[in-house]
Amino acid sequence: MTLRLGVEPRARPALPVRLGVPVASLLAAGLAGAVVILVAGASPVEAYRTMLDASLNGVRPLTRTLVLATPLILTGLAAAVAFRMKVWNIGAEGQLYMGAIAAAGLALALPSGTPKPLMLLVILVAGAVAGALWAGLAALPKAYFNTNEVITTLMLNFVALYFMNYLIFGSVSFWRDPEAMFPQGKLIPASAQLPIISHRLHYGLLVALAAALVLWWSLRGTTWGFELRTIGDSPAASRYAGMSVSGKVLSVLALSGALAGVAGAIEVSGVLKTLDPRAIATELGFTGIVVAAVARLNPLGVVPVAVLLGAVVASGTNLQTVGLEAEIVFLLQGLIFLFVAAGEFFLANRLVFPRTAAAVGSP
Amino acid sequence: MRRARWFLVVLAVFAFVAAACGDDDAAAPAEPAAPAEPAEEVAEPAEEAPMEEEAPAEEEPMEEAAPSDGSGYSVAFVFDGFLDDGGWNTTHNRAVEEVRAALPGLDIQLVTEISPGPSATNAFEDLAEAGVDMVIATGFYQPDAEPVAAAYPDTIFLTWAGWTTTDNMGHFDGATEDGRYLDGLIAGSITETGIIGYPAGFPIEEVNRALNAFTIGVREMNPDAVVQVVYINSWYDPPAEQQAAEALANAGADVLAHELNSPAVASVAESRGLNIIGYSSDRSAEAPNAWLSSFTFEWGGYYTNQIKTMIGGTWEPALSYGGLADGFIGNAPYGPDVTDDMLALVEERRQQIIDGTFDYFAGPLVDNEGNVQVADGGTIPFGERTLCCLWLIEGIEGSIN
Amino acid sequence: MADVGETILEVHDLNKAFYGVAANDRVNFDLRSGEVHGLLGENGAGKSTLCSVLAGLYRPDSGEVRLDGRPVTLRSPHEAAEHGIGMVYQHFRLVPSLTVAENLVLGLKGQGIRLTLRAVQNRVAAIAEEYGLTVHPDSYVWQLSVGEQQRVEILKQLYRGARILILDEPTAVLAPHECERLYEVVRHMADQGHSVVLVSHKMEEILGHTDRVTVLRHGRNAGTVNTAETTAAILATMMIGTEHLPEPGQHAVRRLDHAPVVLSVENLQVGGDRGVLAVDGASVEVRRGQIVGVAGVAGNGQRELQEAIAGLRAIRSGSVRLGERDITAASPRERSRAGLAYVPEDRLGTGLASGLTIEENLVLKSYREPPHSRLGVLSSSAVGTTARTLIERFDVRGARRGMAVSLMSGGNLQKAILARELSRSHDVLLAASPTRGLDLAATAAVRAHIRAETGEGRGVLLFSEDLAEITELADVIVVMSRGRIVGSYTPETLDVEELGLLMTGAEGMVQAAVRDGGSEA
Known part of the structure; x- marks a missing residue:
């Protein structure tokens, strides 16, 4: 008989375990990372101190970490809500681009004297709608012809990327600054720029946090969330209970796209102040998938995970200056995430050994 | 993609210099004379003692004669990709090694894979915060460096292809057309069919200017030859590059030159037994038989000079645009098909350009639609070159529209 | 009918239980060379368990398997294969992206690093010819029909030298004309001296294409008879029983x-x-x-x-x-x-959403109705009240608040489903x-x-x-x-x-x- 290791979900562990495991994972990642740092010829103590200093110690590092975390919270939520229903939206990347394009477009199209609250509301809604519509391109065939959304959403990422590049690099579009012969976007008016909380930290963070809270509550406390969880848990049971799976696919993909689209709008409004394809196409959407996975698709869990990732990214340059090459820094960042993800996995699942797995064969 | 980025950037410079015509953007028009300055400045490193101009001496006054080995100073180089990308970043990394040799005591930090945008701003901020004396950003980073330079007046920023200087921020770029003219001489001597294929990125000033210089070189050797240009509207797109190269070869081109970043054009040339003129660095290994030559970027002298003036307290912000005479442009080793006769001419012309006794842009220059762009006796002055060209010179088959 | 020869395989008092439930209870079975032996019984009668023991997949709790009179232990499918026993499952175990020949040698020991596929192809062609199993060795498995894939499975066993072939409900997946071809192949193999165990619950198949029949009922022997001497009625009674x-x-x-x-x-x-x-x-x-x-x-x-x-x-x-x-x-x-109230066969997965809590599952059909929700907002207190009432009324045990139902026992799962379904009008x-x-x-x-x-x-x-x-x-x-x-x-x-x-x-x-x-x- 072939030896097979199975995995099965385990019951909710006690609180100390749930808090202890992530901490232990971080420590383990730190130890493994220390080996890498030593091999790379630098001092682990110095490297880790630099890392903490550059990401958490003080207003400037802290705000930077939060600025980096903001879009990741939103794309993490985008992935979490879709994956919760086992709809594999791999297209947050492209949906984010479309959100950024729409937000920048409206910010430039509306009179610059538009009152700030109205302007901000309009561009965030525009980002959400654009992201939702872009996701809808994959959602409709998924809902009605059961096409594989992994492929459609993935492909739409490229379409969105080329479209965005075309607007700035390939044509003199409405978004592009015609004065500058070098292809770059027009600067959006001050009324379309998210206000600043501190240093470069903008109010987009609060939008992201609010989205996490609302989504968390919706999943638990509404019939919509109930249906979503049921469909995700067992499609057969949800059909049996009379739920409309195809309708749900539409609404969930649209919501997922909207969240990613808002992330794009916030990046334009709060950080870039222009449609800058090179600064937007930094895999925020794909990273959101990792964030959601580590957070075990829990909207509230997405927040600390995104902040952790933001902190890890924030310290990148400083790590290079203590003698670690960019590749080693990326490796360290990956290592931290891998360990945290593994810890979460074993918190949620346990290994099943062959003895019990074999019994699955029925008489 | 990464390697291609800097290309986009070239445009920015010209955009802003072009914007000088309608002069609402303050700094740029003020500087048209600037390129000439660094040209002299940068010619210096060949000589022993760095020339001291009027020292603004905001920084610590320096002891005059003692040549510093850089001890006590730190410089960070910021790259947007890998050091060994075989192209753009490699040219800068080679320059870093020259700096290291010239200033062995200097503390040099290399920060790689920093995309332009917010992450670059963060990186500049970190470096300034850490007390680095000079940040040399080898890509199009002016917008990202600007706010940081303003916030950290004690750190000097140099970015490639920037356009506005501040008290602690200057920029640099290389005059590719100098090298392209010499490349054209070789291509013109080699071609037998009289057709040279030239796949290029976008029909913008920078590209057209180099292409025009190249064509002038070609026609000097072979007045009947034509250069067929194909713009693929991308800086890096191997399938499109290959397609363009194949199409040009099918149209009869026996020499290919290009202004693109993948090895696709070179491999087409190699596999079809044609000749290839490369771009920006020695990539003869990609097409050992087909390889003729290529101009190269040489940033080492400029960097060393900038750092020395920084140490000496005489650093001044400038827009440095340099060509052959300034040591910004060099050449890669020549391939087996380049004869000694050709080399002799190329070397003669090179010296004449450096000495200022030859101007390949000397009028009359007529575009390929028959319009006189530069009258007889006129030229495109070095300081105004970045404004040129939105036209293609006679002998080029192709259109910028 | 072919001449039926020596007894080659015997099973004595085989016991095998799963979770304390006997799947085979003192089962006896014997197989002769050159016979087609039907194995008849309802679902869950123990046919698959017996076959799986013979194929080395399960190890018996007790009892003995004898091959050619000598006791053997079959610890793995590989060992069973070495003893010349091969099983063709209902669900084929072929790699669709490989060719027929490649599938045949897949997993075989002693093949060396370089497969001599040419030699394999030649041998496959020879065997295929001999038994009328026409399949082209170069074809990719994904190109084959279900019937052809089954032939590949049989070929695979023959190629590995099986003299005892166990076919587990082979016609369940076949179209009628393919069934006929299969029966021809089976008969042909028996004529060549192979023994075939044909697992089925189709009476016509058993009566028309076997030499002897062993009937299992509730994990026990209900009898073994010569096919020629029995009738459908006798077999049906044996299969269902009356006691x-x-x-x-x-x-x-x-x-x-x-x-x-x-x-x-x-x-x-x-x-x-x-x-x-x-x-x-x-x-x-x-x-x-x-x-x-x-x-x-x-x-x-x-x-x-x-x-x-x-x-x-x-x-x-x-x-x-x-x-x-x-x-x-x-x-x-x-x-x-x-x-319409519906208690589906599949409890966990259809009747209940396994990852949801007992409370949520109890309102799976009424969550949209007041008081469980109003305007799309769920009332956890109303859901909790309903759940407590139902749990008590239907005596659902082992349910804790907030616990996923997948951790509950089967009986309580069914009670929970009944509670939900029967409490609705x-x-x-x-x-x-x-x-x-x-x-x-x-x-x-x-x-x-x-x-x-x-x-x-x-x-x-x-x-x-x-x-x-x-x-x-x-x-x-x-x-x-x-x-x-x-x-x-x-x-x-x-x-x-x-x-x-x-x-x-x-x-x-x-x-x-x-x-x-x-x-x-």
Whole structure:
């Protein structure tokens, strides 16, 4: 008989375990990372101190970490809500681009004297709608012809990327600054720029946090969330209970796209102040998938995970200056995430050994 | 993609210099004379003692004669990709090694894979915060460096292809057309069919200017030859590059030159037994038989000079645009098909350009639609070159529209 | 029939239990060279367990397997193969992206690093020729039809030197013309001296294509006979048995011929998962206060019929009426609201969402209705109250607040489903294998709930593979075979032998297919 290791979900562990495991994972990642740092010829103590200093110690590092975390919270939520229903939206990347394009477009199209609250509301809604519509391109065939959304959403990422590049690099579009012969976007008016909380930290963070809270509550406390969880848990049971799976696919993909689209709008409004394809196409959407996975698709869990990732990214340059090459820094960042993800996995699942797995064969 | 980025950037410079015509953007028009300055400045490193101009001496006054080995100073180089990308970043990394040799005591930090945008701003901020004396950003980073330079007046920023200087921020770029003219001489001597294929990125000033210089070189050797240009509207797109190269070869081109970043054009040339003129660095290994030559970027002298003036307290912000005479442009080793006769001419012309006794842009220059762009006796002055060209010179088959 | 030779394989007093439930209980079996030996029995009779032991997949708890008179232990499929035993499963184990020849050598030991595929191809071609198993060795498996893939599986066993071939319900996946080809191959192999174990629950197949038959019932031997000396009726009786059936009339049989019809299924045609008609013109009626039991061997369209009635599967033609209302085109939710309660066969996964809590599962059908939710906002207190009430009323045990139902036992899962379904207003209960796998106490509780339905004036349509359950509960027993209702009895008119024949698809052998049945009014 072939030896097979199975995995099965385990019951909710006690609180100390749930808090202890992530901490232990971080420590383990730190130890493994220390080996890498030593091999790379630098001092682990110095490297880790630099890392903490550059990401958490003080207003400037802290705000930077939060600025980096903001879009990741939103794309993490985008992935979490879709994956919760086992709809594999791999297209947050492209949906984010479309959100950024729409937000920048409206910010430039509306009179610059538009009152700030109205302007901000309009561009965030525009980002959400654009992201939702872009996701809808994959959602409709998924809902009605059961096409594989992994492929459609993935492909739409490229379409969105080329479209965005075309607007700035390939044509003199409405978004592009015609004065500058070098292809770059027009600067959006001050009324379309998210206000600043501190240093470069903008109010987009609060939008992201609010989205996490609302989504968390919706999943638990509404019939919509109930249906979503049921469909995700067992499609057969949800059909049996009379739920409309195809309708749900539409609404969930649209919501997922909207969240990613808002992330794009916030990046334009709060950080870039222009449609800058090179600064937007930094895999925020794909990273959101990792964030959601580590957070075990829990909207509230997405927040600390995104902040952790933001902190890890924030310290990148400083790590290079203590003698670690960019590749080693990326490796360290990956290592931290891998360990945290593994810890979460074993918190949620346990290994099943062959003895019990074999019994699955029925008489 | 990464390697291609800097290309986009070239445009920015010209955009802003072009914007000088309608002069609402303050700094740029003020500087048209600037390129000439660094040209002299940068010619210096060949000589022993760095020339001291009027020292603004905001920084610590320096002891005059003692040549510093850089001890006590730190410089960070910021790259947007890998050091060994075989192209753009490699040219800068080679320059870093020259700096290291010239200033062995200097503390040099290399920060790689920093995309332009917010992450670059963060990186500049970190470096300034850490007390680095000079940040040399080898890509199009002016917008990202600007706010940081303003916030950290004690750190000097140099970015490639920037356009506005501040008290602690200057920029640099290389005059590719100098090298392209010499490349054209070789291509013109080699071609037998009289057709040279030239796949290029976008029909913008920078590209057209180099292409025009190249064509002038070609026609000097072979007045009947034509250069067929194909713009693929991308800086890096191997399938499109290959397609363009194949199409040009099918149209009869026996020499290919290009202004693109993948090895696709070179491999087409190699596999079809044609000749290839490369771009920006020695990539003869990609097409050992087909390889003729290529101009190269040489940033080492400029960097060393900038750092020395920084140490000496005489650093001044400038827009440095340099060509052959300034040591910004060099050449890669020549391939087996380049004869000694050709080399002799190329070397003669090179010296004449450096000495200022030859101007390949000397009028009359007529575009390929028959319009006189530069009258007889006129030229495109070095300081105004970045404004040129939105036209293609006679002998080029192709259109910028 | 071929000459039947020496006994080559013997099984003595084989015991094998899963979770304390005996799947094989002192099973004896013997196989002779050159014979086709049928293995007949209902689902769960222990056929698959016996075969899996012989194929080295399971290890017996006790008992002995002898090959050529010598005891052997078969610790793995590989060891079984070394002893010349090969099994062809219902679900093929081929790699679609490889060729036939590559599949044959896959996993073989001693092949060396470089496969000499040319040699393999030659040998495969020779074997294929010999046994009439025409398959091209260069074809990719994904290009082959189901029947061809099965031939590859058989080829694979022959290539590995199998002299005993176990075919597990080989015709279940085949079209009729492919079945005929398979029988030819089987006979040919037997003629060449191989022994074939043909697992089946199709009477015609067993009678037409075997030399001897061993019948298993409830994990035990019901007998071994020479095919030529037996009849379908004898085999059916052996297969179903009579000893465990309750005496007819144990419960008061109610004549309900004039009660109003609460569920009426007429001439229903429903597609199966593979596109062919799984339900082909089935009709059945349930009256107020009546339990109608549907007997049959699994895979004869029962599941598709249930799903069509519940609205989970598209109906191609025919109609379903709930009382006066035609619900043929209604959605599952509309059917539920119209008064159809449904206890599906698949508890965890269909009846319950395994990752949701017990509370959530108990309101799976009423979460949209007040007080459980208003304007889309769930009231966790109202849901909790409902859940507590149901848990208490239906005696659901082992449920903790917030616990995923997947951690509960089968009996309590079923009680939870019943609690939810029966607490909603309904006129008809559709229940599929409601006690399968439950312990005695849970079984009794579930049956009591079903019986109680009739007292409330509701109708029950009960699907079960357990004939005892049907005879105990049902007022009318109908038999489903090949997508049709092929017989109808009251407990008084029940003829077990005939029922067995109908169930095994041998209705041609039944004198009077349909006798006096309550639902045929």
